Amino acid sequence: MYDLEIVGAPLSNFVWTTRIAAEEKGVPYKLVPVGPHSPDVDAIHPWGKIPVLRHEGFNLCESRAITTYIDRAFPGRALVPDNARDAAMVEQWTSLLLTTIDKVVVRDYLLAYVFPGTPDGKPDRARVDAAVPAMQKAIGVLEAGMDNWVGGFTIADCYLLPIAFYARSMPESGEAMKNAPKLSAWLAAALERPSVKATIPPMPGQ
Ligand SMILES: N[C@@H](CCC(=O)N[C@@H](CS)C(=O)NCC(=O)O)C(=O)O
Incomplete structure (x- = not known):
């Protein structure tokens, strides 16, 4: 099995x-x-x-x-779709999500909250503040990308879901998500999928 x-x-x-x-x-x-x-x-x-x-x-x-x-x-x-252009777009977004977007949203911004590495365990304000502009740019790029997003829930969606989900839960990225209505609508719809419902990780403390 x-x-x-x-x-x-x-x-x-x-x-x-x-x-x-x-x-x-x-x-x-x-x-x-x-x-x-x-x-x-x-x-x-x-x-x-x-x-x-x-x-x-x-x-x-x-x-x-x-x-x-x-x-x-x-x-x-x-x-990944068969059509060459759709497949290439899916790979383009997958690549962006795996590299720059993961770095600026997850590694540099979100992890400054989750693993601050400060003596008292509180978020490192300077690290968070330094990461905010690039994080905001990434959310804006994704919002614009929604206009031509390849449908059908592809590999690119599999990469986007966790990043958008976590981004929604932190202060500055949550604000950026509120200013990204298409991305937020995409996330709301994606959260209804059985594949996502079945895999939502237990949050710390739950
Ligand atoms: N390029 C790798 C990145 C994997 C990655 O960075 N995973 C993180 C957890 S989300 C990790 O293992 N971090 C520990 C480390 O980098 O030492 C992949 O796509 O699988």
Whole structure:
């Protein structure tokens, strides 16, 4: 039943992306909820990052490789469209989300709240403030991107969901999301999908 294992902590946006992809595809999987740099992860990812995947003796790291494998190795609807331009747009947004948008929204901004690294555990105000302009730009770019967003809930949506979901919950990014009505409407609709409902991670303290 659980031949496929997704290894990584469920709060990680990239772990969440791969789980949404598996659910969208209808592929059963077991979640092995371990953090970065744990032995299971270090055995597969050279830099100990999550997620990693195990499937019948096949090991894989990097979320984009994992989502591609889930999409291609199993039957079910395609998570990347056939049409060349639509497929390219999906890859464009996936790439932007994986690189710059993840960096400025998740690593630089959100993690300044979640893992502040301050002696008292309070958010590092200077770090947050420094990250806000680039975060706001990213939300604005996504809002504009909604005008030509490829429908059908593709891999790009799997990457966008966790980032938009977490962005909504923090003060400055929550404000930016309020000023992004198309992106907010996309998020509201996406949150109704069974694949998302089935994978929403337990929030700390819950
Ligand atoms: N390019 C990687 C990024 C994965 C990544 O950065 N995962 C984070 C958790 S969301 C992580 O493992 N961080 C620990 C670290 O970078 O040492 C992917 O797409 O899978």
